[in-house]
Amino acid sequence: MFRFHRILLLAAAASALHGQITQLDLHFQSRDVDFSNANSTAPFKSGASLPSVCSVGQMFFVLNAPAGANLYGCTSLNGWTLESTSGSGGSGASMASQLGDFAVVSSSGTVLSIGANCSLATPCNVRFGALVYSFTGGGSVSISGGTGLAYIYMSSAGALTVGHNLTANCTAGCVAQSGITSFPVDAIPLFTWSATNGTWNVSGGVDQRALLSSKSIVASTGLTSVESSGKTILTADSTIVSLRTSVPITSSAACTAGTWALDTSFYYVCVSLNSWRRAALSTW
Helix, strand or coil, X not given: CHHHHHHHHHHXXXXXXXXXXXXXXXXXXXXXXXXXXXXXXCCCEEECCCCCCCCCXXXXXXXXXXXXXXXXXXXXXXXXXXXXXXXXXXXXXXHHHHHHCXXXXXXXXXXXXXXXXXXXXXXXXXXXXXXXXXXXXXXXXXXXXXXXXXXXXXXXCCCEEEEXXXXXXXXXCCEEXXXXXXXXXXXXXXXXXXXXXXXXXXXXXXXXXXXXXXCCCCCCCCEXXXXXXXXXXXXXXXCCCCCECCCCCCCCCCCCCCCEEECCCXXXXXXXXXXXXXXXXXXX
């Protein structure tokens, strides 16, 4: 009988130990922790959008952000900053930092944040030919209706633009342009982002930026090129190609040698400064 009671007591103790949950404080109860052989680790909190509340020192991984623009640090009370790596030379940014320029992330189901890392200390620069626009702040665009695709780009006038066929508007730092169904030919593409029924899709962003790019326009025979406000303007070389002008009223009408005109009766040609000649036209 005594032995039977002892067995019961041992069984009860084993059951109690089995149900007990032991929690370890790694800060005080561990040393030189090595997780290299662990099946998985998750050192940061993660999600589809940044939390609205944070304290300095916290980190967060945005799951639907483009590669290189996922990791954010809380640098002020409830203020997140995209973390990028500075170049080792001290004067320029590394590739990761460059790709962070004008990054677009979904800060909520209805708001996209553009270029959150553009600041006075690290401005985001855009070049059109010889013209450079510098941005010391980003922008944000909110959506309230519609299904389709938004085109986020830099216009040749230096405006951070969100083109769309949705119900959307920029709340800061950008311009919303309706009726846009593709990137304009004179724009620098940044991102596209899809929306469904008035909500930005969680994985709807596609990075369209190019870290390095160039387009060279060379004026061939008969053309001249001029740079103006970041645009290359091509015109006919009047020393090679004769230019058509309006029909002169008199033979001494203003003209430069080589220009010509035409009507149903005559062919006109300027033979020297302000001196026209003409030949009658006929059928045969």
